[in-house]
Amino acid sequence: MKIIKYILYSAFIFCFSKQAFPSNNIDSLFNELNKAKNDTTIWSLYLKMGDYYESFNPDSAFYFYKKSLNHALRKKLKKQEATSLLYLGFVYEDIGAFEKAIAYYSTALKKYxxxxxAVGLSRCYNNIGIAYSYLGNNSKAMSFFNIALKLFQRLKDKNGIANCLINIGLIYSDEGNYDNALKYLQTALNIFKENNDKIGTSGCYVNIGNIYHKKGADDKALDCFINALKIDESLGDLSGMSVCYLNVGIIYSNQGNNDKAIEYYHKSLEISEKIGDQYGIATCYNNIGGIYKTQNNVNKAIEYYQKSLKIHEALGDKLGIASCYNNLGGSYKYFGNYEKALEYYQKSLKIKEELKDKNGIALVYGNIANLYITITDSTRLNENQKKEYLLKAIDYATKALILGKEINALPKENEASMHLLMAYKRMGNYKKALEFAEKYIETRDSLFSSEKTKALAEMVTKYEAEKKQLQVEKLQKQKELDKK
Incomplete structure (x- = not known):
C-alpha cells in the first residue's frame, strides 16, 4: 500500500492504493514474463514491474502500467483493465498531476x-477524495471519503477503514478542528499497529506530528517525525523519507536553527528531484526560500518562492499557491513595497478563506497586521494617518488571536499577541500593551522553553547517532562476509 503524507507547511493526505506486492528484482520479473503464458499472469507481471519503478521512476512505472492496460484490453480482462487505470492514476498523483489522476480514477470507477x-470501488472513491483534497476542494473530498468508508466497513477491511479515518481527520485538521483530527488519526494509528502495517504507521506519525506542530507542540511533533523516518528508512521508502526530512527541517527552522533546517531541506529536495515529485520539489523551494528570507537574502528568497509558485500553479495546488503568495508578500514588505506586499497577502487570504484553512487565515491576518504596523514607521504619515493604520492592525491582529484561540493554535496566539502589543504601544495605550505583553511572554515561554529546545536537539542527535551505528554495523557485517 502506498501512503502519501502531509507536508508541514500546508500539510499531505493518506492514499489507499496498491495491493502489497513483495519486493521484486526487476530481472526476475522479466524472466518470469518471458516464460508466462497465462493472460492474467502476464498482466500481473506488467503491474509488478510498474510497482517496482513507481517510487523512484514514474516514467517507467507509467510505461509498464500502460502495458498492463493494453494487455487487459486486448484479452478483454475487465477487472484487470479497471485496476490498470487505477494504477495509472497513482502515477499522476505521485507527480502532482491531480486533475489527470481524477480522470483515470473516475474511468476506473465506472469500470468497477x-x-x-466493491473493493475496486472503495479504492477509487478514496483516491478521488485524495486528489480533490490536494486541489483544495475539501467538501468534495469529504463526500468521497465517506462513501469509501462505508464500503470499507461493509467489506470489513481494517486497512481501508484506517485510511478513510485518516483522510477525514486531515480534513478536520485543515478546518482547524485539531482535537477531532487527532481522535481520528489516533484511531487509525492503533489499527495500523495492530495489523503490523509499517507504511500506515509511518504515515499516521507524520500526520499526527503535523497537527502537534500547528498546536505549537514541536517536541511531540519531532518525536512523531523521527518515528516515521526510522520506519521509512528501514523500508527504503524514498517518498516517505523526503516528507520526513522536510518536516524535521521545518521544526529546526521554527526553532531558529537555519543551518540544520537547510541541511534537511536539501536532503528532501534531492529525493524529490530523484523520484520526480513535483509537489515535493515545489514545497522544498518554498521552505528554502524561507531560510534565505530569515538570512536577509530576500532576492534569493523571491527567486525560490517564484520557482515554487510556478510549479504549484501548474499542479493546480491552491494551498501551495496561497503559501507562495503569503511568502512573496513578506518579501515585498522587506523591500518597503507595501502596496505589492498587501496585494500578495490579500491574494493568499482569499484562497485560504475559500479553502476554510483557519490556521492559514490566522497566519495571513497576523502578517497584514504586522504590515500596517510597519507602515506607521514612515515619516511621511501624520498622526491621524498613523492612528488609522494602527487601528487596522489591531483589527487584523484581534481576528488572528480569536481564530488562534478557536483552533487551539498556540503559535498563532503568540504572533497575534506580539502584534497587538506593538500596535497598542505605538498608540500610547500602555495598559493594553502590557496586557498583550504578558500574553506574548506566556505563549512564547510555552513554545520556546530552553528545556524544550534542548529536548528537540537531543531527539535528532540520538536519531542521527543510531543511524550511524546501524551503518557501521552493516559495513562490518559486509567485511566479514567478504572475508569468507
Whole structure:
C-alpha cells in the first residue's frame, strides 16, 4: 500500500492504493514474463514491474502500467483493465498531476461499477477524495471519503477503514478542528499497529506530528517525525523519507536553527528531484526560500518562492499557491513595497478563506497586521494617518488571536499577541500593551522553553547517532562476509 503524507507547511493526505506486492528484482520479473503464458499472469507481471519503478521512476512505472492496460484490453480482462487505470492514476498523483489522476480514477470507477467490484470501488472513491483534497476542494473530498468508508466497513477491511479515518481527520485538521483530527488519526494509528502495517504507521506519525506542530507542540511533533523516518528508512521508502526530512527541517527552522533546517531541506529536495515529485520539489523551494528570507537574502528568497509558485500553479495546488503568495508578500514588505506586499497577502487570504484553512487565515491576518504596523514607521504619515493604520492592525491582529484561540493554535496566539502589543504601544495605550505583553511572554515561554529546545536537539542527535551505528554495523557485517 502506498501512503502519501502531509507536508508541514500546508500539510499531505493518506492514499489507499496498491495491493502489497513483495519486493521484486526487476530481472526476475522479466524472466518470469518471458516464460508466462497465462493472460492474467502476464498482466500481473506488467503491474509488478510498474510497482517496482513507481517510487523512484514514474516514467517507467507509467510505461509498464500502460502495458498492463493494453494487455487487459486486448484479452478483454475487465477487472484487470479497471485496476490498470487505477494504477495509472497513482502515477499522476505521485507527480502532482491531480486533475489527470481524477480522470483515470473516475474511468476506473465506472469500470468497477459495471462488474460490481466493491473493493475496486472503495479504492477509487478514496483516491478521488485524495486528489480533490490536494486541489483544495475539501467538501468534495469529504463526500468521497465517506462513501469509501462505508464500503470499507461493509467489506470489513481494517486497512481501508484506517485510511478513510485518516483522510477525514486531515480534513478536520485543515478546518482547524485539531482535537477531532487527532481522535481520528489516533484511531487509525492503533489499527495500523495492530495489523503490523509499517507504511500506515509511518504515515499516521507524520500526520499526527503535523497537527502537534500547528498546536505549537514541536517536541511531540519531532518525536512523531523521527518515528516515521526510522520506519521509512528501514523500508527504503524514498517518498516517505523526503516528507520526513522536510518536516524535521521545518521544526529546526521554527526553532531558529537555519543551518540544520537547510541541511534537511536539501536532503528532501534531492529525493524529490530523484523520484520526480513535483509537489515535493515545489514545497522544498518554498521552505528554502524561507531560510534565505530569515538570512536577509530576500532576492534569493523571491527567486525560490517564484520557482515554487510556478510549479504549484501548474499542479493546480491552491494551498501551495496561497503559501507562495503569503511568502512573496513578506518579501515585498522587506523591500518597503507595501502596496505589492498587501496585494500578495490579500491574494493568499482569499484562497485560504475559500479553502476554510483557519490556521492559514490566522497566519495571513497576523502578517497584514504586522504590515500596517510597519507602515506607521514612515515619516511621511501624520498622526491621524498613523492612528488609522494602527487601528487596522489591531483589527487584523484581534481576528488572528480569536481564530488562534478557536483552533487551539498556540503559535498563532503568540504572533497575534506580539502584534497587538506593538500596535497598542505605538498608540500610547500602555495598559493594553502590557496586557498583550504578558500574553506574548506566556505563549512564547510555552513554545520556546530552553528545556524544550534542548529536548528537540537531543531527539535528532540520538536519531542521527543510531543511524550511524546501524551503518557501521552493516559495513562490518559486509567485511566479514567478504572475508569468507
Amino acid at each position: 461499477e459495471k462488474i460490481k467490484d
